[in-house]
Amino acid sequence: MIRSLTILVLLMFGWFAKAESDDKGAEVYNQACVMCHAAGISNAPLVHNQEQWNERKEKGMDVLLKNAISGINQMPPRGLCMTCSDEDLQAAIDYMMSAGG
Ligand code: HEC
Incomplete structure (x- = not known):
């Protein structure tokens, strides 16, 4: 029991550490x-x-950011990230729009 908990904690730590080493978006x-x-999910x-x-993107980047901030249809305001700044949201949008690896 203790051992599996330790492994779980280590796995979570590794996940956070990895997320942090990637770029902000x-x-x-x-x-x-x-x-x-x-x-x-939900389109x-x-x-x-x-x-x-x-x-x-045809709507314009400013509209996309605005909709990410205030929400649109099933998209909740700020994706429910109340600690995310507008810059954080923009970075995440840029990341999602990028070709990826
Ligand atoms: C609970 C599910 C959910 C989460 C969490 C979520 N989104 Fe969305 N998002 C959606 C859905 C559903 C749509 C499509 C909305 C529509 O056009 O009907 C969407 C659409 C968008 C759009 C396009 C808006 C437009 O005007 O076309 C942007 C930009 C976006 N999301 C950014 C984000 C960012 C950035 C995050 C994280 C911080 C995030 N979303 C988290 C569900 C989610």
């Missing part, structure tokens, strides 16, 4: 956006799917 994405934007544009994001 990836970090915010992994904390707050991944649960919906990795699977395309959420998929991470690194440039075709889906290009359609959205």
Whole structure:
């Protein structure tokens, strides 16, 4: 029991450490956006799917950021990340729009 708990804690630490070593956008994405934007829940544009994001981008980046801040349809305000600044959200959007690795 103790041993499996220790392993769990180590795994979690490794996950956070990794998130921190990535750039800000990836970090915010992994904390707050991944649960919906990795699977395309409720029509959420998929991470690194440039075709889906290009359609959205036609509205203008300022509109996308505004909608991320105040929410749109099933997209909750700030992706429920109340500690995320506007810059954090923008970084996460840029990350999701990028081709990815
Ligand atoms: C609870 C699920 C959920 C979470 C968490 C979430 N999103 Fe979304 N997001 C959605 C859905 C669903 C849509 C599609 C909304 C629509 O157009 O109907 C969306 C759309 C968007 C859009 C496009 C908005 C537009 O005007 O077309 C942006 C930008 C976005 N999300 C950014 C983010 C960022 C950044 C995060 C993390 C900080 C995040 N989302 C977290 C569900 C989520």
